[in-house]
Amino acid sequence: MTSTLDPATTRTPLMGQGINRIDAIAKVTGEARYSGEYPLDGMIYGWVVQAPIAKGRISDIRPATTLSMPGVLAVLDYRNAPRLSDAGDGELLLLQGDRVYYRGEAVAVVLAQSLEQARAGADALDVSYLAESHDVLFRADHPDMYTPELVNPNFPSASNVGDVDAALAAAEVVIDQVYATPAEHNNPMEPHATTAHWDGDTLLVFDSNQGASSVQMSLCRLFDLPRSAVQVKSEHVGGGFGAKGSARPPVVLASMAARLLGRPVRVTLTRQQMFAMVGYRTPTIQQVRLGSDRSGRLQALDHLAYSQTSKILEFAEQTAVLSRMMYATPNLRTAHRLLPLDVPTPRWMRAPGEAPGSFALESAMDELAQACNVDPVELRIRNEPDLEPDSGRPFSSRNLVACLREGARRFGWDDRDRRPAIRQDGRWLMGSGMASSTYPARNAPSTCQVQARSDGTFEVRITASDIGTGARTALTQIAADALQVELDRVELRIGDSDFGPAMIAGGSMGTASWSWAVVKACRDLLGQLDAHSGAVPAGGLLARADTKDDVAAQADVTRHAFGAQFVEVAVDIRTGEVRVPRMIGVFAAGHIVNARTARSQLIGGMIMGLGMALLEESLMDLRFGDYLNHDLAGYHVASNADVRSIEVSWIDEQDDQTNPSGIKGIGEIGIVGTAAAIANAVWHATGRRQRTLPIRPDRVIS
Amino acid sequence: MREFGYQQVSDVETAVATLATSADARYLGGGTNLVDLMKLGVETPELLIDVTNLPLTDITETADGGVLIGAAVRNSDLAANPVIRQRYPAVAQAVLAGASGQLRNLATTGGNLMQRTRCSYFTDVSKPCNKRVPGSGCPARDGEHHNLAILGASEHCIATSPSDLAVALVALDAVVHVREGDSARAVPLTEFRRLPGDRPDLETTVEPGALITGVSLPGLPIAAASRYRKVRERASYAFAIASIAAAVEVSGGLVADCRIAWGAVAAVPWRATRAEAMLRGKPVAIESFAAAADAELLAAEPLEHNAYKVALIRNVTVELLAELTGVSR
Numbered sequence A: 001m002t003s004t005l006d007p008a009t010t011r012t013p014l015m016g017q018g019i020n021r022i023d024a025i026a027k028v029t030g031e032a033r034y035s036g037e038y039p040l041d042g043m044i045y046g047w048v049v050q051a052p053i054a055k056g057r058i059s060d061i062r063p064a065t066t067l068s069m070p071g072v073l074a075v076l077d078y079r080n081a082p083r084l085s086d087a088g089d090g091e092l093l094l095l096q097g098d099r100v101y102y103r104g105e106a107v108a109v110v111l112a113q114s115l116e117q118a119r120a121g122a123d124a125l126d127v128s129y130l131a132e133s134h135d136v137l138f139r140a141d142h143p144d145m146y147t148p149e150l151v152n153p154n155f156p157s158a159s160n161v162g163d164v165d166a167a168l169a170a171a172e173v174v175i176d177q178v179y180a181t182p183a184e185h186n187n188p189m190e191p192h193a194t195t196a197h198w199d200g201d202t203l204l205v206f207d208s209n210q211g212a213s214s215v216q217m218s219l220c221r222l223f224d225l226p227r228s229a230v231q232v233k234s235e236h237v238g239g240g241f242g243a244k245g246s247a248r249p250p251v252v253l254a255s256m257a258a259r260l261l262g263r264p265v266r267v268t269l270t271r272q273q274m275f276a277m278v279g280y281r282t283p284t285i286q287q288v289r290l291g292s293d294r295s296g297r298l299q300a301l302d303h304l305a306y307s308q309t310s311k312i313l314e315f316a317e318q319t320a321v322l323s324r325m326m327y328a329t330p331n332l333r334t335a336h337r338l339l340p341l342d343v344p345t346p347r348w349m350r351a352p353g354e355a356p357g358s359f360a361l362e363s364a365m366d367e368l369a370q371a372c373n374v375d376p377v378e379l380r381i382r383n384e385p386d387l388e389p390d391s392g393r394p395f396s397s398r399n400l401v402a403c404l405r406e407g408a409r410r411f412g413w414d415d416r417d418r419r420p421a422i423r424q425d426g427r428w429l430m431g432s433g434m435a436s437s438t439y440p441a442r443n444a445p446s447t448c449q450v451q452a453r454s455d456g457t458f459e460v461r462i463t464a465s466d467i468g469t470g471a472r473t474a475l476t477q478i479a480a481d482a483l484q485v486e487l488d489r490v491e492l493r494i495g496d497s498d499f500g501p502a503m504i505a506g507g508s509m510g511t512a513s514w515s516w517a518v519v520k521a522c523r524d525l526l527g528q529l530d531a532h533s534g535a536v537p538a539g540g541l542l543a544r545a546d547t548k549d550d551v552a553a554q555a556d557v558t559r560h561a562f563g564a565q566f567v568e569v570a571v572d573i574r575t576g577e578v579r580v581p582r583m584i585g586v587f588a589a590g591h592i593v594n595a596r597t598a599r600s601q602l603i604g605g606m607i608m609g610l611g612m613a614l615l616e617e618s619l620m621d622l623r624f625g626d627y628l629n630h631d632l633a634g635y636h637v638a639s640n641a642d643v644r645s646i647e648v649s650w651i652d653e654q655d656d657q658t659n660p661s662g663i664k665g666i667g668e669i670g671i672v673g674t675a676a677a678i679a680n681a682v683w684h685a686t687g688r689r690q691r692t693l694p695i696r697p698d699r700v701i702s
Numbered sequence B: 001m002r003e004f005g006y007q008q009v010s011d012v013e014t015a016v017a018t019l020a021t022s023a024d025a026r027y028l029g030g031g032t033n034l035v036d037l038m039k040l041g042v043e044t045p046e047l048l049i050d051v052t053n054l055p056l057t058d059i060t061e062t063a064d065g066g067v068l069i070g071a072a073v074r075n076s077d078l079a080a081n082p083v084i085r086q087r088y089p090a091v092a093q094a095v096l097a098g099a100s101g102q103l104r105n106l107a108t109t110g111g112n113l114m115q116r117t118r119c120s121y122f123t124d125v126s127k128p129c130n131k132r133v134p135g136s137g138c139p140a141r142d143g144e145h146h147n148l149a150i151l152g153a154s155e156h157c158i159a160t161s162p163s164d165l166a167v168a169l170v171a172l173d174a175v176v177h178v179r180e181g182d183s184a185r186a187v188p189l190t191e192f193r194r195l196p197g198d199r200p201d202l203e204t205t206v207e208p209g210a211l212i213t214g215v216s217l218p219g220l221p222i223a224a225a226s227r228y229r230k231v232r233e234r235a236s237y238a239f240a241i242a243s244i245a246a247a248v249e250v251s252g253g254l255v256a257d258c259r260i261a262w263g264a265v266a267a268v269p270w271r272a273t274r275a276e277a278m279l280r281g282k283p284v285a286i287e288s289f290a291a292a293a294d295a296e297l298l299a300a301e302p303l304e305h306n307a308y309k310v311a312l313i314r315n316v317t318v319e320l321l322a323e324l325t326g327v328s329r
């Protein structure tokens, strides 16, 4: 490198620094625009009408009354809706026929001059249905339970190493338990919203999602349009947790409505509507069987997971997959079963698979530790594998043991009395518990463009998505480091599908995948600049990168982040109250890009894990077939007062096999293991195992 | 949501007269419950009469040594009032145990007493509910009722009253002052709200459209040591799954007098008169407290998913009474 970009002009790397979010001021002042906030000329508001039956068909829609109401322009339903092509997601084939597949499914959109008029029109819309008897009861012994071929994202549904049955029969110690987790709803702060506008055959949407290119792709397929005819903008997004991981009904409905009217249309969902229309975490029932010798060395691990899906899309949660890589055992079997019901399709929710799966596995490990009278931390260290137990592949890096030791040290675990139900503090029984955490560290292809401008600044364009994680800031740091310039010389533009295909903010793969494309493009640009002796020509310089081939060429190793969580709980068994005075998490997740936003992600995950352990539960009403507690007064997420002392830290981890920046992704690992750590601590406090989440007062009271 | 009119009034006469002009008007306090229910289509008034500007915003001491709390006194102001905090601490504690700071800044005393049940069928107009649509049925009985009533319910409705404040008030002999048309009336809070019977749509014993002007608490020495304890699923910002307001006066190791009321167990703030009667004159001991709670709970009719509340309210009663009397468990 030469001249203006010479590293000898010494700059401290930005990687790792706790830089404030660069969009913080825009967000707190309201300058940042969210998808439901773009005012377009002549815009019309759509209000979604939802089916009040769980199964059946629409026998008639009589829109006359609604159409006569003030401000109402049209009713979009299956009779006048544009025809859609299958984009591989049955949930998106909206208003294409008279069948109703679940309660709360969109059956019409009322379009009016104002939101209030649209809502009033929707309330008045006269729709009759022929209801059929529905089945929404999730249970393991249902005759329709089947084995899917693959589970998400594309794992074989079953795995088998050795002879699990024989090993269990011969094992000195056996744990055989069933664990259950409920349906949970993601509940990002910002409800889904789309503003759609057609200009001839070109579609522009402002949409709240976790990946503008993925939504663009779905719209192209649904409306049979080339990529050049669809632009998706998502500059600011108020959370997703997986609920915005792909195109969801509002973007399709708004696009259809805008096409019908030839005017821009905005469709926003209410919190209540989100409980039916945008996905949730499947309930699970899991049987875990562990066989070990008396010292706790595993001889067999058997993990069988049941979950549900809808009748219009197979969504197979990868619940037992983490058991394939967690602990060393010569005999290892995992399997999944899936039950299609007359329910909305479950989707990804923060750490899909790992979050519910770890509750079962890490609870069972605690039960094994108890049965063997071995310290739970020591038990895990004893079962630490050298290679991935299921596949025999090496790990790119694996620092679970380091996290366990560091977490134990920070928590003061070593002085712990292992006996349950012996500590009391006033009305509280006190206990402590721990669990391991893990999450895959994958990369997906992404593209990026970097432009050197003649004023010495750089513009980086990538279809990344900042759903509140701080990705915008982290990528700016990465770009500045790659370009070896200060932060203020880099302008990062994200959330626009025109910038080219890129990974979504999901699977903890966003920052990792995007960073690769950013670094690659920046390096290319530096090379070009070098060729120009460091001087930017008048028209600027542009570098483009696509990491498709780089990702495909990655070595066949297994990549995961790891962590360990330790918690203290206080339980009042007379009232069933469980409080969590202290939580500590230690993680090994490659290079941490931004200490401040990383901390937020990790404590955010653990807080959501606390909610999962004690509070979150979507209650299915069997008679009506919907999730009943569909608002934030009925569906409890953790409040500030639930979170007392919470501390996270990470160990330095150098992993050269993830991506050029050595990043592993931290969006999800924080929630993995938290619920088990809390359940294990509740056992330690009370002597009673909690194998069903959430650990509600009625399950604790004795 | 239906279009509606909005009117501010500055005196009680105008408020009452304005209500009479419409078949379907409601008084509007802070709106923290009513407006939510209007958005959901549960309430569909054609006119809202804003009563927060009525001269009912003071807490005044009365001749009998008690206080009169104006109906428009905000929950935050009520909880912060020095007289309330000293003489009726359970009232301040109950208010602070409810909702959130922002909501309490808006919510009024009258609105709090009139707030409606949180039963999830009641708040969803796509479902039947006897309280909302008389005769349509009560799906909660065979459905989700983990936080519904164990006392005083009927086959027609098992809803609970969610107010924390009302529990403390009913324990301390509060009286509700209402205007029904031209006449003013004082109704003890114990008689103000109705049990569902076969008319769960009727929630009070006063005329529909009666204006609450205030709530009075009598001079009551025992109240100075009163306490409120709320059990909820999360540490804050949640409705009670069981709550209790209590006060005990001890003399010579015996319970000389006591006040006990329960929340989240019935459609009314439940004054535990049987428990009180059982406890008076008994030795201050865990056994007495448990026996008192059991006496009240003889009438309990728990269902499949709320049976835990029987043990819960019993336990929390014993705990609070023990705490108040310094008995260790």
Ligand SMILES: Cc1cc2nc3c(=O)[nH]c(=O)nc-3n(C[C@H](O)[C@H](O)[C@H](O)COP(=O)(O)OP(=O)(O)OC[C@H]3O[C@@H](n4cnc5c(N)ncnc54)[C@H](O)[C@@H]3O)c2cc1C
Binding pocket: A633, B026, B027, B028, B029, B030, B031, B032, B033, B034, B035, B036, B051, B071, B072, B075, B097, B098, B099, B100, B103, B106, B107, B108, B109, B110, B111, B112, B113, B114, B115, B116, B162, B163, B164, B165, B210, B211, B212, B213, B237, B238, B239, B240
């Ligand atoms: C998220 C959330 C959490 C909450 N948590 C709790 C909790 O934990 N504990 C708790 O106790 N409460 C809780 N609440 C409820 C809150 O306390 C009530 O909404 C509030 O007290 C109602 O008062 P308001 O003045 O806003 O009433 P409004 O909403 O204005 O009115 C409520 C009802 O009272 C009637 N009304 C109002 N004033 C008068 C009057 N003077 N005379 C006659 N009728 C009148 C109205 O017509 C209406 O029917 C919560 C509310 C929310 C939204």
Ligand code: SF4
Binding pocket: B117, B119, B120, B121, B122, B128, B129, B130, B131, B132, B137, B138, B139, B140, B141, B148, B156, B157, B158, B159, B200
């Ligand atoms: S319990 Fe009462 S409020 Fe709830 S559904 Fe039944 S009738 Fe309606």
